[in-house]
Amino acid sequence: GAVVSQHPSRVICKSGTSVKIECRSLDFQATTMFWYRQFPKKSLMLMATSNEGSKATYEQGVEKDKFLINHASLTLSTLTVTSAHPEDSSFYICSARMVFGAGDTYEQYFGPGTRLTVT
């Protein structure tokens, strides 16, 4: 099956610093990658959608200058949380989707998530 890795799995950083999270599709080419945020006991909140080689599309209320997304290749997308603050502490999950054409299910394959704690 399709495997998506995410690194790091856990990170603790000080307020004001920046943190980069990597999302990789290991055995397939991902035309589209998604970044989600999840608060405890809440559902997934889509932050942005990124297509390889183009700018990410951010959901309403998500600051693009704070959450920098780069999708430089068909197997790698990065999310950088800039000038992190304690309220940015959350579980960040990426997913990747491969599209083959008509009849494709548009299934998203999820990475294992990154737990960010900002102190």
Next chain:
Amino acid sequence: GQNIDQPTEMTATEGAIVQINCTYQTSGFNGLFWYQQHAGEAPTFLSYNVLDGLEEKGRFSSFLSRSKGYSYLLLKELQMKDSASYLCAVLDSNYQLIWGAGTKLIIKP
């Protein structure tokens, strides 16, 4: 607006059967997914329905009625490891996934 409703929490007994319902109102429909998510982990794919009817996969089955905007996930022979949140998600007309808030399933011995 787009909306997906599912119960917040359900409790069932080990060995029993449980049905988790999901109703949706979305702009367009290109399929419905069920994902399982254990606490602190990312969601894992369970099922995909795009046509009406029942899809069976081992102990798990998923049903869809497009005319009613309704789906359910049926879990049989419940095991303690089935304790998790179950997320319903609909692929809308723009092929974007619209997520439900999830149903936390608690399995008791």
